[in-house]
Amino acid sequence: MDTQTILNMETKDTVANATTAAGVLSYLMQFQGELTILLLITGLALNLIRIYDRFKSKKDSQDTN
Numbered sequence: 001m002d003t004q005t006i007l008n009m010e011t012k013d014t015v016a017n018a019t020t021a022a023g024v025l026s027y028l029m030q031f032q033g034e035l036t037i038l039l040l041i042t043g044l045a046l047n048l049i050r051i052y053d054r055f056k057s058k059k060d061s062q063d064t065n
Contacts, residue, residue, distance in 0.1 A: 012046070012049070012050045012053065013050060015046060016043060016046035016047045016049075016050050017043075017047075019039060019042050019043040019046055020039075020040070020043030020044070020046075020047065021043075022039050022043075023036060023039030023040035023042070023043050024040075026039055027040070
């Protein structure tokens with residue numbers, strides 16, 4: 001993997017984790033319910049995309065070897 005791909009994956013990790021943490025914190029602070037649900041669903045979607053990309057990149061690297 002090249003450096004740009006690694007940085008891109010780390011950025012996705014950071015954004016997904018920050019969104020999930022914001023959703024949990026807004027729930028704990030009893031913030032607006034709609035915003036909390038939106039943050040939690042967005043965090044879940046971003047984490048699923050990140051996991052899919054990680055498996056996809058592993059499969060691609062195994063196919064080339």
